[in-house]
Amino acid sequence: MLVPALALAVAGLGAPAAAAPAASVLECAGKPATIVGTPGFDDIVGTPAADVIVALDGDDAIRGLGGDDTICGGDGEDVIFGQNGDDLVLGGAGHDIIQGGAGDDDVRGGAGHDIVGGGNGDDDVIGDVGHDRLTGGNGRDFMSGDAGDDHIFGNDDFDVLLGDAGNDRLSGGRENDLIFGGANNDILSGGHGDDGLDGGPGNDTLTGGDGDDGLVGGSGNDQLSGGAGSDGLEGDDGNDRLTGGSGDDGLGGGSGDDILIGGDGNDGLNGGNGRDQISGGKGTELIFGGAGDDIIQGGSDSDRILGDAGNDRIHGNGGDDIIDGGAGNDYASGGNGNDRMEGGSGNDRLFGNADDDNLDGQTGVNFNNGGAGTNICQNPAVGPGC
Template sequence: MLELLLLLLVGAGISAIDSGDDSAAPAENYDTVTGTEEADEIHTGPGTQAIFGAAGDDNISAGNGDDYVEGGTGDDTIYLGEGNDTGLGGEGDDTIFGREGLDTISGGDGDDIIGGGGNNDLLYGGNGDDAISGGAGYDQISGDDGNDNIYGGNGNDTILGGNGDDRLAGGFLDDTLFGGEGDDDLYGGAGDDVLVGDAGNDDLYGGAGDDALFFEGSGTGTGGAGDDLFAIDLEGLTSPIVITDYTPADDSLTLGYAAATATADPVVTTTDFTDGTGANILVDGVIVAQVTGAQGITAAEVTLVSY
């Protein structure tokens, strides 16, 4: 899939993010506040603080400044202040909210709730079924392991679902969504979005805008309004891709195959549905896509590329 993406989107500024968290330990010049093994209430003022909740279900509110906050074990609630903050939930079902600033937030183990706030944030769900909202700004979000629900919000966001059956929604601008492993639902929303299904049985909805929908494995694609690209990686295909709203005058269909494993160039043919509402796309006699709205399409109108 990566090779097909690079081939079709070269120069488009598409980037991916890694799973896990990239947060660093606090610098030595931080003022340190450490909680107890009980449920603590910790509220700090302005300045650069390193706050460690330790065990217990802690409620932590950081002041303005570039703060470092670790909730520790327990179901913690963390409010970051204004500044470029780092918030780590640790073990437990944590709730972490950023504000203004370039925040890095990781939920850790547990079913976490994470809100990015009003700038360009790095957000990581960690293990568990997490709910993440990027807020304003150009955010990079990774759900990591678990069945995650992620919303990008305002900004050109990059979202990686990770392992699990995830629901990803881009928001209002030009977003890039990677489903990862599992059976995922991807919603681009407004803007010119890139949706990558990856392995699994994925449902992709482009929404308004000129979207690119990439399929591997199986699934359903709805482009929505705009000039949309539907791209299918034949190498990972497990069953035909169902495309629900193809418009020949606006949309395009591309099939990609690995030249290194092909003994000959694939042969593309088409047959209309018996009810006249669409067409089957076949490669070497096998149906690879069922496309509503593509009745009358010819093999010459399907782009075949090798990578």
């Protein structure tokens, strides 16, 4: 049952004893209502024109039809379809199901655990308070979970996803997306396309997926995986685990005790501050240990490795490697291949292992062991296998 807007009037002969009170006018988002529901269940259907619908309390079913509609679901568990037009839909309190439909819509779930979809068009989809499920649909969408543990899906076209507060799961979809986890422990997935992911505060899990992605863990102990493509990964604060995957990747651990794995491709890895563990994987790698006592594995190809400051342990493994221990008391092993090794400052131990190696202990009290092959040793000039 629909209740039309009432106008109160007082008519009579002679002067009235008192003026009649003015009728209250219901509004939605500051607009006077053209269709008003009841406190109970209503099945409300708009018109082809622009409607302003106020459903009031109760579990209501609302369809806007055509026009640029403004819809307030009110309290209760409502099912709302904006349908055609650029609609503003406010779910209100209760666990609502809202679909914006065709057009550029602004859809907000309100309090409660809501299921909200923008539909076709460039939409703003906001979950508000509660554990919400948000879907953008076709078009360039902006989605924000706001408070609560939300699931947010970008779908087609370029989307911006914001988890905000809560432990959120965000998936970018098919195109190039920007995804921000916000506070707490979030799970971010870029999907297809060249995506940008920022975990924000908390212990987050970020996966770039296909494409050339940029991932930033933010504060907290994060896990970052670039996936396919040439990706850039930055752990930032905390003890992070970074895996480049396939492609030519750049990995930066930031501060904290980090684990960096280059994977396939020609990668650049920088441990940053902290006691880091770095593995180059396949491909020609450029590796910097950074400050701290690091453990570095060069991989199967010809790598360039700088231990930097700290007492580092470096293994070149396969390939013709160039190794510089940097400052500190370092241990370096060239592995197979014709390696060039420098100890840097500090008391270093250098082992060439197989093939023809060039070892230079440089400053400090050093020990050189060239191993098998025709080797050159400096500082000291002699040693086992030299």
